[in-house]
Each structure stands twice: as C-alpha cells, then as structure tokens.
Amino acid sequence: MSTHASWKWFLFLFAGVVLAAALSIILGSVHIPFKDISSIFMGRVESGSTLPATSNKFTSILLDLRLPRTILVLLVGAALATSGGAYQGLFQNPLADPYLIGVASGAGLGSILAMTIQWPQDMLGYFAVPVSAFFGSILAVSLVYSLSRVGKTIHNTTLILAGVAVSSLSNALTSFLLINAGGELRRAIVWMMGGSTLIGWKPVIASTPFILLGIGLLYSTAYQLNVLQFGDEEAQQMGVPVRKVRMLIILAASLTTAAAVAFAGTIAFVGLVVPHILRRLVGNDYRLLLPLSALGGAIFLCVSDILARTLLSPQEIPVGVITILFGAPFFLFILRNTKRKMW
Amino acid sequence: MLRVENLSVSLNKEPILKTVSFELHKGKILGLIGPNGAGKTTLIRVINGSLNMDQGKVIFRKHDLADLSVQERAKFIATVPQNRTIPAGFQVRQIVLMGRTPYLNWFGRCSKEDARIAENAMRRTNTLHLADVMADELSGGEQQRVILARAFAQNTPLMLLDEPTTHLDIRFQMEFLDLLLEHVKEEKKSVIIAMHDLNQAMRFCDEVLLLSQGRIYADGKPQEVLTEKKLSSVYQYPIKITRGNGDTPRYIYPKL
Amino acid sequence: MNKKIVFFLSTLLIGTVLIGCSAQTSTAEMVAEVASSSISLVDGLGREVTLESPAANIVSLSPSNTELLFAVGAGDQVVGRDTFSDYPAEATNLTDVGGGYAEYNLELVLELEPDLVLAAEINTAELVQSIEDLGIPVFYISNPLTFEDLYRNIENVGILTGHTDTAQIVIAEIQERVDAVVSAIAETDTTPLVFYELDATDPTKPYTPGPSSYYSTLISMAGGKNIGDALTSSWAQISLEELVIQDPDIILLGDSLWGVTPESVSEREGWNGLSAVQEGMVLPFDDNLLARPGPRLIDGLEALAQTIHPEVFD
Numbered sequence: 015m016s017t018h019a020s021w022k023w024f025l026f027l028f029a030g031v032v033l034a035a036a037l038s039i040i041l042g043s044v045h046i047p048f049k050d051i052s053s054i055f056m057g058r059v060e061s062g063s064t065l066p067a068t069s070n071k072f073t074s075i076l077l078d079l080r081l082p083r084t085i086l087v088l089l090v091g092a093a094l095a096t097s098g099g100a101y102q103g104l105f106q107n108p109l110a111d112p113y114l115i116g117v118a119s120g121a122g123l124g125s126i127l128a129m130t131i132q133w134p135q136d137m138l139g140y141f142a143v144p145v146s147a148f149f150g151s152i153l154a155v156s157l158v159y160s161l162s163r164v165g166k167t168i169h170n171t172t173l174i175l176a177g178v179a180v181s182s183l184s185n186a187l188t189s190f191l192l193i194n195a196g197g198e199l200r201r202a203i204v205w206m207m208g209g210s211t212l213i214g215w216k217p218v219i220a221s222t223p224f225i226l227l228g229i230g231l232l233y234s235t236a237y238q239l240n241v242l243q244f245g246d247e248e249a250q251q252m253g254v255p256v257r258k259v260r261m262l263i264i265l266a267a268s269l270t271t272a273a274a275v276a277f278a279g280t281i282a283f284v285g286l287v288v289p290h291i292l293r294r295l296v297g298n299d300y301r302l303l304l305p306l307s308a309l310g311g312a313i314f315l316c317v318s319d320i321l322a323r324t325l326l327s328p329q330e331i332p333v334g335v336i337t338i339l340f341g342a343p344f345f346l347f348i349l350r351n352t353k354r355k356m357w
Numbered sequence: 358m359l360r361v362e363n364l365s366v367s368l369n370k371e372p373i374l375k376t377v378s379f380e381l382h383k384g385k386i387l388g389l390i391g392p393n394g395a396g397k398t399t400l401i402r403v404i405n406g407s408l409n410m411d412q413g414k415v416i417f418r419k420h421d422l423a424d425l426s427v428q429e430r431a432k433f434i435a436t437v438p439q440n441r442t443i444p445a446g447f448q449v450r451q452i453v454l455m456g457r458t459p460y461l462n463w464f465g466r467c468s469k470e471d472a473r474i475a476e477n478a479m480r481r482t483n484t485l486h487l488a489d490v491m492a493d494e495l496s497g498g499e500q501q502r503v504i505l506a507r508a509f510a511q512n513t514p515l516m517l518l519d520e521p522t523t524h525l526d527i528r529f530q531m532e533f534l535d536l537l538l539e540h541v542k543e544e545k546k547s548v549i550i551a552m553h554d555l556n557q558a559m560r561f562c563d564e565v566l567l568l569s570q571g572r573i574y575a576d577g578k579p580q581e582v583l584t585e586k587k588l589s590s591v592y593q594y595p596i597k598i599t600r601g602n603g604d605t606p607r608y609i610y611p612k613l
Numbered sequence: 614m615n616k617k618i619v620f621f622l623s624t625l626l627i628g629t630v631l632i633g634c635s636a637q638t639s640t641a642e643m644v645a646e647v648a649s650s651s652i653s654l655v656d657g658l659g660r661e662v663t664l665e666s667p668a669a670n671i672v673s674l675s676p677s678n679t680e681l682l683f684a685v686g687a688g689d690q691v692v693g694r695d696t697f698s699d700y701p702a703e704a705t706n707l708t709d710v711g712g713g714y715a716e717y718n719l720e721l722v723l724e725l726e727p728d729l730v731l732a733a734e735i736n737t738a739e740l741v742q743s744i745e746d747l748g749i750p751v752f753y754i755s756n757p758l759t760f761e762d763l764y765r766n767i768e769n770v771g772i773l774t775g776h777t778d779t780a781q782i783v784i785a786e787i788q789e790r791v792d793a794v795v796s797a798i799a800e801t802d803t804t805p806l807v808f809y810e811l812d813a814t815d816p817t818k819p820y821t822p823g824p825s826s827y828y829s830t831l832i833s834m835a836g837g838k839n840i841g842d843a844l845t846s847s848w849a850q851i852s853l854e855e856l857v858i859q860d861p862d863i864i865l866l867g868d869s870l871w872g873v874t875p876e877s878v879s880e881r882e883g884w885n886g887l888s889a890v891q892e893g894m895v896l897p898f899d900d901n902l903l904a905r906p907g908p909r910l911i912d913g914l915e916a917l918a919q920t921i922h923p924e925v926f927d
Contacts, residue, residue: 044724075723078747106444129739213719213743237465241455243444247407251438252511253431253459297491298446301465323720329696330716 020302023295027309031088034316038084039076041320043327046072082215086277087319087333088312089218091284093225093274094118095311097267098285099292099303100232103239104263107173108293108348111286112271115173116180118280120154121147121272123184123191130191140220147272148224154180155268185280217277228270229308235263236300243298281334283341284311290348358383358547359404359515364413366396366403373399375571376413381564383514384545386538388552388562388579392592395568397551398439401517404549405436417515431459435511437504439519443493449503450488453479456510478509481540483532498529505533509540516541518550522557530554534561555596555609559583567591580606654769657755658738664750667775668729672722674712674740675733678754679704680907681767682731684783687774692725700901700909712736723747729773733906756906758827760791763910787911791834794918797925798836805862805921807837808851808889809898812868816853816881823849828903831910835917837863853883863921864889867904869897896920 040051050072094112101110101117112118128146161176238259241249246256275281288310289303296302318336325331359381366374374396381387389397402408404415406422415422417433425433435456443452456478457471467475479485482502487495492503501521508516518537522530538561541548552558558565558579565582567575569591575582583606588596595612652664672693673679679698682691688703695712698704708725711718717740722730732741732753741751752773757763764784771780809828813819821841822828826848832839840861841849864887866873875895879885889895898920902913919926 043718043720071724071726074747075720079719079723214746216746234464237461238463240447240451240465241458243447244455245442247402248436248438248442250407250427251405251431251434251436252455253428255427293446296446297448298444299451327718329711330718332716 030313082218086218090274090278091311091315092308093270094284095288095307097270099289099307100267113282115177119181119184121151121275124150125276144224144273144276147276151268151272224273231266239300360416362414365411385563386548388558388565391568396571435508435513437518445493453506456507475510478506482506516548657753670727672727677905677907678731681770684908685771685776686779808840808861809865818850823847837921864895865898867900
C-alpha cells in the first residue's frame with residue numbers, strides 16, 4: 015500500500031468518526047433543535063454568555079448524558095477494535111476477538127468484582143474498576159492461551175473452545191456476583207450486554223487514560239506484530255525476541271480490552287468485524303491496520319449506540335445487542351470463508 | 358569460521374543428532390545431504406538457535422552462539438526455512454525489508470541505507486520488478502526468491518537454507534541456486550544448504566556433509582563423499598554415478 | 614493445564630463467592646425530623662434526601678411507587694413513570710421513561726425536569742447514583758416486609774409530596790382492613806400449606822417466594838403456611854421432589870398472568886400426584902396484587918385470605 019493510498023483511508027475514517035460523533039450528539043430520545051445544540055456548544059466555548067432558560071434541560075441532556083456517552087462509546091469502540099486486531103495478529107487467527115476468546119468476559123468479571131466490593135463513589139473508586147478489569151483480562155487470556163496451544167500452533171477450533179470455556183466461567187461468576195449483590199437477574203443480563211454503567215462523565219474519565227495508554231502501547235508493537243506473522247521461529251531468526259514481544263502485546267491488548275469493558279460491559283464482535291474488514295482493504299501491515307481499526311471501531315460502536323438509543327425509544331436496547339445483531343452473521347460468514355487449512 | 362563440536366540433540370527424548378562435529382570456512386558452501394529423518398533440518402535449527410542442544414558447542418567466528426542474544430545472532434545467521442510462510446497482505450518490498458529487523462529499532466524504522474540494501478537484495482534475486490506486488494499472490498518460485506532476498510537483506514556472514522528448492526520446477530530450482538551461488542561467492546558468505554537433490558549438491562557445493570541416522574557418515578569434497586558405495590549404503594538403495602572425462606562424476610541416479 | 618492455574622482459579626472462585634455473598638444493600642429506613650418547610654428523610658439505601666418543598670414534578674421508576682403516589686393523592690404531581698406502571702389507569706397517560714425489559718431512558722427523565730425520582734428495589738444502586746449525578750434527587754423505597762413497613766413507605770411518600778393527611782387516611786383504611794382479616798383468620802383452626810408459584814418454566818424446579826419476602830408474611834397473615842419458608846433466598850427454587858414430599862394443600866398460580874392454567878398444571882409430568890391437583894385446589898391468582906409492594910397489598914392479603922380460608926369469608 016503506497017503512502018498516498020493509506021492517507022486516503024485515514025482521512026476517510028477520521029471524517030467518519032466526526033460524522034458519527036456529531037450524529038450521536040444530535041440524535042437521541044429527546045429531540046433537541048439544532049440551533050439549541052449549537053448555541054449550547056458555542057455557549058461553552060465563549061464562557062460567560064447567557065443561555066436561554068429552556069436550554070437548561072437540553073444542556074443537561076447534551077453535556078451530562080450525550081456528550082460523555084459519545085466520547086466513551088468512541089473510545090470503547092476504538093479500544094475493542096485495536097485489541098481485536100492485535101489478538102488476531104498474536105494468535106495468527108482471524109477469529110480472535112476479545113469477546114470470543116474470553117478476554118472481555120474475564121475483564122468483565124474483574125470489573126464487577128471491583129464494583130461489588132465497593133460501588134464507585136468517588137473518582138478513586140472509579141479508577142479501581144479498569145485496574146481490576148485488567149487483572150481479570152490477564153487471567154483470562156493466560157488461561158485461553160495455555161488451554162488452546164497445541165505444540166506451536168493454535169488452531170481455530172481449540173481457540174474458540176477455550177474462549178467459550180473461559181467466557182462461560184467468567185460470565186457465570188459475574189452473574190453470581192450481580193445477582194447476590196442486587197438480587198436481580200435482569201441487572202446481570204443488562205450489564206453484560208453493555209448497559210447500565212455508560213452514564214455520565216465519571217466512567218469516561220476513569221477509562222480514558224487506560225484506553226489511550228493501551229492503544230498507544232499496542233500501536234508501538236505494530237512492526238513486531240508484522241514480523242510475528244511469519245511464525246515464531248522465523249521471527250526469531252530475524253532477531254525478534256519472540257517471547258518478550260508476545261508478552262508485551264498480550265499485556266497491552268488485555269489492558270486495552272479491560273479499559274473498554276470496565277464500564278461498557280462485554281460488547282461483542284467489534285474486535286472481530288472491524289479489523290477483518292480493514293484487512294481486506296489495507297492488508298496486514300499492523301502499522302496501518304491498528305490505527306485504522308481504532309477509527310473504524312469508534313465509528314462502528316458509535317453507530318451501534320445511536321441505533322441502540324433510538325430504535326425502540328423510549329426503551330434503550332443495550333448496545334451489545336446491536337453489535338451482536340450485526341456481528342454474529344458476519345462471524346458466521348468469516349467462518350465459512352476461512353481457508354480450510356485454518357480449521 | 359563455523360565450528361560445530363560434539364553436537365547432540367534430542368527431541369521428545371528421541372536422539373536426533375549424535376555427536377556431530379564439523380567445520381565450515383569463510384566463503385564455502387556446505388551441502389547437507391542424507392535421507393529423510395537423518396537430522397538435516399534439526400542440525401540447521403540447532404545452529405540458528407531455534408532448538409536447544411543437549412550437549413556440544415556451536416562457535417562462529419570465535420563467538421559461542423549460546424552466549425549471543427536473539428538479536429546478535431540474527432546479525433550473524435540468516436535462515437531460509439523449508440516451509441514458505443507468506444501471510445497475506447504484505448508487499449514484497451515490506452517482506453524483504455523485514456530482513457533488516459536485527460538492525461532496526463523497536464518501531465521498525467528504516468533508513469535510506471536499509472532501503473538501499475533491500476533494493477539490492479531484490480535486484481540480486483530478480484524480484485525488484487515485483488517490489489510493490491502482494492507477496493502471497495506470487496508463484497512458488499517467485500516467493501522463494503523473495504524469501505531469499507529477505508535473507509540477503511539480513512546481510513549475514515552465514516546463511517542456512519533448508520531444502521529451499523522443494524516444490525519448484527527445474528527452471529526455478531536452477532535459477533535460485535545460480536543466484537545464491539553468485540551472491541555468496543561475491544560476498545564471501547558461508548552457506549549451509551540442506552538438499553535432497555544429490556546432483557545439485559554435487560554441482561553447487563564446495564563441501565558435502567552426508568548425514569545418516571544423526572551421525573556424520575562422510576564429510577569432505579563432493580567427489581569424496583558422493584560415491585556409489587557411500588550413497589547406496591546411506592540411502593539403502595543401489596545408487597549409480599555416471600562419470601565423465603578424468604573420472605569426474607557427472608550424474609547420480611538410482612539403479613534401474 | 615498446570616497446578617498453578619488450578620490453584621489460582623480455585624482462589625478466584627472462592628474469593629468471588631465470598632465477596633458475592635457478603636455484598637448487601639442496606640435496607641435501613643428511618644423517618645427523620647421534619648424541620649420547618651424543608652423535608653428531610655432517610656431512604657431505603659440509608660441516604661438522607663432533602664427537599665426544599667414537597668415535590669411537584671415526580672418521576673416514578675416502578676409500578677409500586679406509581680401506585681403509592683396516586684394513593685396519597687399526588688397523581689397530579691407525577692410527570693413520568695416506567696413502562697410497567699399501568700395502575701391506576703391515569704398513570705398510562707404519563708410519559709413513559711423506559712425501564713421495561715431494557716434500560717431507563719435518562720434523556721426522557723431529564724427532559725421532564727423532575728425535582729424528585731422515586732426508585733424501588735428493582736432499581737440498582739448504580740442507577741440511583743447516576744441519576745443523582747445528573748443533579749436530580751432520588752428517594753429509594755425498599756420493599757416492605759410487613760404492613761408496618763408499608764405504612765412507613767406510604768407516610769414517606771405523603772411527606773415527600775405534601776399529602777401527609779391523605780397518607781394517614783390511607784394508612785388507617787389499610788390498617789382497618791388488615792385487622793379485619795387478622796381477626797377473621799384468628800377464628801380458623803387450620804393452617805393449610807400453600808405453594809405460591811412464581812414461575813414454572815422448568816416444571817421440575819419452579820420458583821416460589823422464600824422466607825424473607827413479603828409474600829411469606831402475607832401468606833402467614835392470611836392463615837396459610839408458605840412452602841418456600843423452608844428455603845433460603847427470597848426468590849427461591851423448589852424441586853419437584855420436595856414439592857411432592859411436602860404435598861401442599863393449595864397451589865396458587867401467580868404465573869396465571871402469563872397464561873398458566875390449572876389444566877396445564879395437571880398435565881405436567883409428575884404433578885398430577887399432588888393432592889392439590891387431584892382435589893382441584895390449583896387456583897389462579899392475580900400476582901399484580903402481590904408483586905407490587907404498594908397500597909394494593911391489602912387487596913392481595915384479602916384475596917389470599919379468601920382463597921386459603923373461604924370458610925370465614927363469604
């Protein structure tokens with residue numbers, strides 16, 4: 015891919031992000047006239063200007079609900095897609111997705127564990143959640159890795175099976191915690207599909223540093239990921255300290271996934287669909303694939319979220335349901351078309 | 358330049374190589390021959406550090422390879438493996454540039470010099486015109502030359518090749534070996550090349566190592582090692598050799 | 614898989630179970646002093662909620678709270694309600710803010726600009742926190758375990774809405790009816806064993822209220838014994854074998870709301886041996902009278918008493 019062509023993709027996807035973000039702020043259950051939206055935002059830009067009285071509730075809706083949610087959803091989508099792309103490179107398997115390989119569920123368990131011990135009251139409590147999620151994700155990915163490795167290769171079937179096993183275990187433990195803490199099965203289901211904790215600025219502030227750190231770390235490993243595509247042995251022949259690099263990539267990808275899942279719940283298929291599509295368009299160079307996946311993931315989840323919020327208004331569908339609706343058929347499609355030798 | 362001393366290797370408790378010792382000098386091509394399972398690939402993998410040895414030493418230019426880091430070793434030894442793994446989505450140029458990895462920083466940043474070396478490598482392997490093509494779309498012969506170019510780009514004094522001409526037809530086999538020979542002689546590199554084709558071994562190698570059941574059966578110049586008696590014994594099949602003027606061996610073939 | 618992982622997993626499992634079991638929501642509820650014109654109460658989560666004046670724009674997040682609001686005469690002060698609030702009929706005219714099978718729509722809640730949100734036990738602590746973070750006061754009403762708890766809830770709703778007098782009248786009326794039931798039941802000499810079926814999607818392990826639920830309290834007050842009292846959690850499963858051994862005198866179908874009939878019960882594998890089935894003592898019951906811990910609980914109590922001891926009511 016020549017530099018010229020790849021810049022086109024960056025611009026295109028970046029424009030997509032801006033568009034999706036704008037739509038996310040404009041659309042919602044409550045109809046806010048466009049002029050109110052612009053005056054509220056302009057009002058924020060020029061401090062000290064008076065706003066019309068009726069805009070108070072609009073201001074609150076825009077700035078306390080929609081804006082933080084938009085930002086969170088963009089970041090979470092970017093995180094899931096980037097870590098998905100990295101896992102696929104790491105396991106050399108196009109089906110590796112943070113959800114399918116159980117990492118997201120492990121992160122979810124860590125997240126809920128933190129929230130069960132102490133529901134975050136202050137900012138410090140909020141920061142504890144992604145950290146706890148990170149430990150959960152590391153545990154999960156180590157389990158999956160050791161369960162699914164047969165000699166030097168990791169086959170599709172064993173990877174997915176191990177992922178399902180770890181996922182189920184994590185989800186069961188998570189449900190147990192949620193039911194016991196609140197006495198409600200519905201809450202468990204809603205959280206696990208990506209629901210109740212997406213509200214307000216605190217989740218955004220708590221996740222952002224970890225998401226940015228994780229994505230940044232992952233991006234820095236892009237070249238090493240490229241070389242790893244030739245297999246551990248060949249990569250080592252070219253001077254790559256394979257074990258160290260794998261370890262670093264796993265840590266970074268798990269941190270990214272954990273930060274994403276911490277407040278958004280387990281959202282499936284973003285990490286599968288987005289890198290897969292982008293691979294078709296720009297190839298396997300992770301130096302392109304990872305940042306473009308971040309942008310693509312942001313768009314995908316943002317659009318899914320808009321649909322989740324508006325399709326059945328006033329009911330709000332958990333955003334994870336929307337991603338599954340799009341992602342599952344896509345997953346089956348990839349499965350069908352993967353070359354025989356991958357099975 | 359390369360000295361292997363008393364190398365013993367086992368896989369899953371099965372001894373594969375037993376006290377193998379030999380020497381290779383600068384600028385020489387050593388052909389590694391022997392039946393399947395004799396230990397050719399294992400020997401290559403031990404020398405390049407992929408496999409651990411049970412005992413023995415591999416010393417290259419006075420460095421014990423066991424003491425070198427992965428990166429340092431990669432500056433000494435480049436390997437062209439038996440299985441061609443070309444993942445999708447990479448251009449030829451990108452793949453050849455990966456040969457420079459031991460010299461690049463963590464981010465894989467290439468200098469003009471690196472780009473020049475890669476270009477040279479492609480030129481020498483007749484793949485420069487394919488530089489911007491997706492490597493997984495190439496033919497077998499072209500792909501093998503790309504991997505060779507990558508090994509050239511790695512710019513190492515020692516090159517190991519494991520049956521690099523398998524699955525290539527005659528023309529591409531000859532092409533490949535000619536390119537290799539040319540480059541190696543020019544740069545005075547040492548090469549160990551495992552081969553299954555005895556005639557190619559005879560033609561292209563300065564020395565031949567005949568392995569049998571993990572041990573060195575014979576080691577020396579092609580005329581010394583490639584004799585009917587030795588080959589028939591090791592390959593367990595009657596082998597004949599036609600001779601030319603002055604008794605020089607011409608062609609090795611199985612007895613009909 | 615090596616030992617280290619097994620060890621780690623077991624630790625994680627045990628740790629998770631311990632943490633899960635110990636996590637509890639507090640259900641302390643007290644009434645604090647009412648000072649001059651401002652209102653200050655402690656809610657079911659132990660939080661002190663203060664209002665300048667009685668709330669005039671209220672959003673209710675549960676059907677039981679909606680019923681409480683209308684019962685004390687504060688119907689005009691309610692601007693929004695959850696999807697399931699359908700009683701009284703006027704409630705359906707209010708804005709629906711979600712909370713059915715999915716999330717509550719906080720945008721709609723914000724748009725209504727409420728000065729108070731009433732939450733119930735079906736709402737999570739994090740939802741309460743999120744709404745508070747948006748600057749809206751939330752009062753959390755815990756489920757009553759006894760009628761005394763219910764009176765307190767009614768009283769609190771009365772205070773919050775400025776209808777303390779009506780609230781007291783409602784309480785007195787309910788008290789009277791409760792006393793009537795209690796004294797009638799005192800005349801009986803049997804205590805039938807009652808199986809209240811909440812859900813039997815899996816007929817070998819149906820759901821029934823446990824000992825710490827108000828269902829249990831009401832069944833006792835209605836002169837019956839709740840079969841679920843022998844179980845542990847408040848929403849428990851009982852095995853079919855246990856049911857057969859206990860052999861309840863009466864089976865009340867709380868899930869008749871979802872189409873379960875006495876006929877369908879007798880068709881279940883292993884159920885027609887139960888005495889209640891054979892004697893025709895499998896009766897549909899309007900779960901709405903009990904599922905919503907609001908003012909209609911007295912209706913539920915009366916219905917239970919009439920069903921369990923028809924001999925003293927006619």
